[in-house]
Amino acid sequence: MAKKAAKLSSKASALLDAQVEWWLARLDAKALEPWLEAEVDALLHDASKLKLEEVVSRKTVQEIARHYAAEMEPHGAIPELVGEIAQAVQAHPIQRKTKLGELLPDRHFRHWLDKLLELKEARAALIHAGLSNPVVHTVAGDLIYRGISGYLAQNSLTKSIPGASSMLKLGKSVLSKATPKLDAAIESTLRKYIQQSLDATLRESESSLQTLLDDHLLRESALEIWAGLKHQSLAEARATVSTGDVEELFVVGYEHWRSLRKTEWYSAVIDAGIEAFFDKYGKTHLAELLDEMGISRKMILTDLMRFAPPALAALKKKKLLEPLIRRWLEPFYSSPAAAALLAD
Template identity: 25%
Template sequence: MTTPDALAEQLLDAQVEFILDELSGDRLHEVISEITVDVLAVADTMIVSDVIDVTAVKQTARVAVDRIGGSAMVEDMVAIFADAVYDASANEKHHLGDVIDRDSVSDLVQKFLEMHTLHDLLLERLTESPLVANVASRFVNKLVTDFMQSSRERAERVPGVASVLSMGQRAAARMRSTEERHFLGDLAGRSAQFALRRTNNAIKELIRDAPLHGAAMEIWDLHADEPVSGLRDYLSQAELRDLIVTIYAIVEHARNTDYLAEMIDEGIDAFFDHYGHRRVAELLPEIGLDGETVAAEISRYAPEILEAAKANGVLAGLVRERLAPFFRSERTLTLLASARDHG
């Protein structure tokens, strides 16, 4: 007579075999579809704010930003991704105008030109910066120097003038001290800063009234019919990589700041304010998905993963490990013994 222990092992073997069959071939796709339908049916009975804790979501988001955002993989992939984008063969096959819609570019340019407060504040801050005086001083000095050099070259073509200019230059050099040169440069800087302030209104009027939108769209149209690879003329692969890496460094530094943490919390609160009263299943269509799409995407990856796990016996071992405690439990063995005795 079969003992309860032996019968339990036979049942365990049968259960493991059954589950492996459920996860194989065409039956696997059916199981995935059935489970997806069941999960969505349950989700359709739940309200988001009732089953998902806002505080827990915030903690999870912070962990994701902290751990994933600063992970070695993300850091490595930044440069790798930049090189892949630069070298992609698709850049040769597709035109810029096919990738980015012209109307969207037009709307973007128009919106930027209409941001008058932004323009006004940027111009004011520019002219208030002490560095502007320094930059303007160098710029003015460069203009004056180039103008004088050009005038000298033209004058030297006149017979006898070259020697007079040479003597005058030597005399001026002896008379003008270093302090005087600094004074002239500082004066030019202050004058340039004043000029920039005076021209603010002119620049504002230019942004408001000049046909900048049309000019920007003309530039866009010149590039729209060119391959995306034409953008490589503007920067090298190393420059793109350095740019992306620099942007990542900025983001990576900001990820653990109190400000970003508070912004994450605000975003999650806004999400729950808007969607918290909805049923969980209703969120799927909101992001453009449905049950069939979810099941199809799971079925895209699951078969190969499960077949690989079955091939080396890992899956069978895991299933057996999870089920064995039930079949070897005292209650199960008691039921089997009772069934045997009354059989």
């Protein structure tokens, strides 16, 4: 239970009222800006004498970052809010007016493309991983089998012999009815042969792809595709993805993030980032650090004057500002030290 404040003497009460009025006048809109300017200048002057590591330790920042990024469970209202915001963004009329090319001008697209084309090792690894995938092997084998079967059934030689096509169909029908095991065995042998030769075929295909997909060809192909896409609006570009799909993708991503943030890797990355920041700026004075981050005196004052006056006006309108100031000051005037001073 909070300790009950001592009763104020008449002199202490009068001083408290006077100081409360002084602060109310100081926080008035007209007097606020010059006072804030003086305070910001004084704070920036003090910041030039303080180094980052003198104010806060890297360990403290790491603990706070891990708490909010990896340990604290986000409230259920957050994903719901994000989903509603995503719906509002998708439904906004600007999506129908804005073209892809407006958000990604040609020069920026070319910069991204040129950088991606420089990643030759990554491209080679991607092609290798794709052609080594068991699913690719299965699909490729099935396509080759169907191609061979179709060729044997409809090649030009059998078409040139009168009645050969009909006889081939009849023979196949009879064979499948009379000796189903033999027909299955032939198919199995053919498929087995295809799969055995497929590894070598895909290795050759990988080598051919690496040779054929040179930078010039890829660049020209990408630019041609972009030329057909950049005039589409954002609404047209996402026409095949519904709002429900976007929400489900967000849910999947959110659940993945929730599990990822519990891993050792996630915390290690946070710690490493903070270590690197303190290694670079730990001994830097705060004023210099603000300059490095692009935070100027003008920016600080602009934001203060953007938010402080309306907030103070709202507190005054609701008659909350005067009680707030009084709560800050009254404990001092009711303290034994103030009582002794006033008695003297």
